[in-house]
Amino acid sequence: MSEFGTGHKGEVVLAARNVAKSYGNVHALKGVNFDIHRGQVTTLFGENGAGKSTLMKILSGVIQPTSGEIILDGQPISFASSSQARDHGISIIHQELSLAPNMNVRDNIFMGREIMTATGVDFAEEERQTRLLMQDLEEDIDPLTPVEELRLGQQQIVEIARALSVNSRILIMDEPTSALSASEVEVLFKVIRDLNSRGVSIVYISHHLEEALQITNHAVVLRDGAMTAYAERKEIDLEWIVRHMVGDNFDLGSPPTGYDKGAVALSIEGITVPDAAGAGYLVVDGLSLSVREGEIVCIYGLMGAGRTELLESVAGRLRSTAGRVMLKGRDVTGQSIAQCIRDGLVLVPEDRQRDGLVQTMTVGRNLSLASLGAFTRGLFTSFSREAGLVTESIRKVHIKTDGGGAAIGSLSGGNQQKVVIGKMLATEPDVILLDEPSRGIDIGAKAEVFKLLAERAKQGLAVIYTTSEVGECLSIAHRIIVMRRGRISAEFGPDVTKEQIMAASGEAVVAH
Numbered sequence: 001m002s003e004f005g006t007g008h009k010g011e012v013v014l015a016a017r018n019v020a021k022s023y024g025n026v027h028a029l030k031g032v033n034f035d036i037h038r039g040q041v042t043t044l045f046g047e048n049g050a051g052k053s054t055l056m057k058i059l060s061g062v063i064q065p066t067s068g069e070i071i072l073d074g075q076p077i078s079f080a081s082s083s084q085a086r087d088h089g090i091s092i093i094h095q096e097l098s099l100a101p102n103m104n105v106r107d108n109i110f111m112g113r114e115i116m117t118a119t120g121v122d123f124a125e126e127e128r129q130t131r132l133l134m135q136d137l138e139e140d141i142d143p144l145t146p147v148e149e150l151r152l153g154q155q156q157i158v159e160i161a162r163a164l165s166v167n168s169r170i171l172i173m174d175e176p177t178s179a180l181s182a183s184e185v186e187v188l189f190k191v192i193r194d195l196n197s198r199g200v201s202i203v204y205i206s207h208h209l210e211e212a213l214q215i216t217n218h219a220v221v222l223r224d225g226a227m228t229a230y231a232e233r234k235e236i237d238l239e240w241i242v243r244h245m246v247g248d249n250f251d252l253g254s255p256p257t258g259y260d261k262g263a264v265a266l267s268i269e270g271i272t273v274p275d276a277a278g279a280g281y282l283v284v285d286g287l288s289l290s291v292r293e294g295e296i297v298c299i300y301g302l303m304g305a306g307r308t309e310l311l312e313s314v315a316g317r318l319r320s321t322a323g324r325v326m327l328k329g330r331d332v333t334g335q336s337i338a339q340c341i342r343d344g345l346v347l348v349p350e351d352r353q354r355d356g357l358v359q360t361m362t363v364g365r366n367l368s369l370a371s372l373g374a375f376t377r378g379l380f381t382s383f384s385r386e387a388g389l390v391t392e393s394i395r396k397v398h399i400k401t402d403g404g405g406a407a408i409g410s411l412s413g414g415n416q417q418k419v420v421i422g423k424m425l426a427t428e429p430d431v432i433l434l435d436e437p438s439r440g441i442d443i444g445a446k447a448e449v450f451k452l453l454a455e456r457a458k459q460g461l462a463v464i465y466t467t468s469e470v471g472e473c474l475s476i477a478h479r480i481i482v483m484r485r486g487r488i489s490a491e492f493g494p495d496v497t498k499e500q501i502m503a504a505s506g507e508a509v510v511a512h
């Protein structure tokens with residue numbers, strides 16, 4: 001099927017031939033064939049654990065295939081490392097961010113590729129180029145800011161900038177937009193089209209299917225490590241993608257049907273959080289909100305609206321300077337995270353790598369970690385009860401893993417996200433706060449998580465979750481709160497329209 005050529009748009013530049021990858025008896029990829037065309041976008045679709053990241057890591061030299069071939073410009077080639085692939089013009093933006101948190105933006109972008117003069121690193125030139133990259137991405141980030149001070153979406157932009165700075169011919173983007181706002185996505189898509197017009201090929205992965213369709217020229221669908229479909233844009237639509245991703249019997253579930261008003265479970269009263277950098281404004285500005293037993297409240301807002309800071313200050317992760325948090329009528333303001341968990345108030349944090357998972361522990365231990373208190377008598381942990389909980393959690397949130405003993409890093413990105421959700425649900429909380437819980441999980445898993453939350457809510461769990469996807473609010477929430485600049489700008493029932501929600505957030509309403 002390939003036609004390798006010499007620089008015309010649409011010609012095949014890179015191809016995978018029978019590429020397979022196994023980890024012991026886990027067959028992550030089972031012989032995949034497809035072409036990447038010059039100056040076009042090839043998008044990979046597939047459920048969590050389908051093999052997308054594995055395939056991209058092979059194309060970019062991060063890992064080697066068990067069998068099969070990579071063909072570059074008509075010639076078989078193998079990369080021993082990602083820097084070797086980079087020398088051939090192939091770069092990758094990883095799904096899990098790989099920045100050094102305590103280093104600044106400039107140094108992260110040029111790490112390992114410093115611009116040198118006779119006397120040493122040319123920091124001024126690096127800074128100038130960083131500023132230009134930020135301009136291209138229309139992002140107001142100072143090159144000298146330490147990365148740990150940036151919000152997750154901005155860190156993702158830095159990751160993108162680093163890949164752009166390499167001047168690749170083939171740029172692989174594994175979930176580049178999972179933490180970006182709608183306007184940041186728009187800018188990225190402009191950048192992608194610009195790269196395309198200069199002959200750069202993009203390989204793109206996303207669980208935002210409709211969004212990805214906007215830039216897709218060719219689509220590859222993976223399912224359980226095998227390719228189930230490969231077609232051009234004009235032949236495909238959303239239904240086609242979903243059908244090939246998950247098969248025919250697919251049910252996205254239906255929105256919740258109201259709830260029985262219980263007592264107030266959580267009451268947030270005038271919570272105030274100043275900005276971290278000390279610029280003098282309030283990220284959360286005297287915000288009050290209460291949630292009842294059995295109620296699911298969705299907080300919608302743009303990136304930077306203060307949603308993360310609100311949830312973190314309620315759950316003991318961040319200190320508020322004013323206001324109080326009442327849990328079932330008891331004041332829990334300023335309690336530690338551990339104490340909040342013991343009292344039944346838990347948070348699924350936005351940044352799973354930093355706050356949600358312990359990378360050195362197994363899947364099972366990560367799942368049971370927050371509930372360990374319940375199994376421990378003195379120094380002894382009841383291992384059988386722990387094992388029971390782990391098996392139960394894996395089943396309930398549909399984690400695709402070899403078993404509880406697997407390393408957390410061996411799970412696909414979306415499955416790691418499910419572990420964080422499962423871990424917090426396993427503590428049997430009264431109130432659960434979820435910060436962008438659907439980040440990186442596929443549409444089937446999203447529906448499962450929503451179903452699980454709705455079930456638990458029926459049993460009395462109070463739920464607050466944040467999202468940047470307006471459609472999500474409508475698919476699960478009993479009540480929708482819109483946050484803007486640290487305050488509540490609107491409140492709606494479930495029968496609101498997408499446009500009304502977006503308008504209240506300060507977002508330009510774009511017709512789809």
Ligand SMILES: Nc1ncnc2c1ncn2[C@@H]1O[C@H](COP(=O)(O)OP(=O)(O)OP(=O)(O)O)[C@@H](O)[C@H]1O
Nearest residue numbers: 023028048049050051052053054410411412413414
């Ligand atoms: N180092 C590893 N050891 C063992 N199994 C692994 C390893 N890396 C990946 N796998 C397995 O390979 C399969 C494919 O994983 P991959 O990360 O490619 O999925 P993905 O399609 O990118 O999913 P997601 O949408 O969740 O990111 C999964 O079952 C995963 O657990």
Ligand SMILES: [Mg+2]
Nearest residue numbers: 053095412413
């Ligand atoms: Mg992945």
